[in-house]
Amino acid sequence: KAGVTQTPRYLIKTRGQQVTLSCSPISGHRSVSWYQQTPGQGLQFLFEYFSETQRNKGNFPGRFSGRQFSNSRSEMNVSTLELGDSALYLCASSLGPESSEQYFGPGTRLTVT
């Protein structure tokens, strides 16, 4: 069974631009969560989606948004990029809200210049 896939793997953007990252969960998994990983702040929860609905949201500004499609694939968007948004963005999938096991993708490395 294929794992969680994330595209693109690497991105370079300029301050002020926006970016969209994509995540395809493991087949049969219906929950998707997103995390930001930086050397300074570590791993921080962004949001979680299930059945196309956002169930939880972390403490990030409104420039960070996401959505989930009917096939469980998810996208996250960051608008008006700032230098501090440079990070590894990780997507994780699980069977559903009752499952405690999350499986992570390889991440998208975003660099903002």
Added chain:
Amino acid sequence: GNSVTQMEGPVTLSEEAFLTINCTYTATGYPSLFWYVQYPGEGLQLLLKATKADDKGSNKGFEATYRKETTSFHLEKGSVQVSDSAVYFCALSRRGAGGTSYGKLTFGQGTILTVHP
């Protein structure tokens, strides 16, 4: 709020040495506890988990026991290998308010482990 504290790294060991990485947590109620491992250039892999007090999670020679009385979940391995070199993260999750979601993981800061031949 919930938080996880891991021992400061980096940890450097010789092959076949005993490994302990300390992890303590703060959470209300009964969280589930996890250890994840991250190899260079990769995402996180679930190493083991425990969902209630006194549970022992184990995988690939690694073990950790959920100790509610000391709010700890220390990772141990009896004999490490060079291939165990990675970053190890302790994490917890709780059910969301009014719901059934485990979707939010709270992570420790990570411990870098380097094993030399």
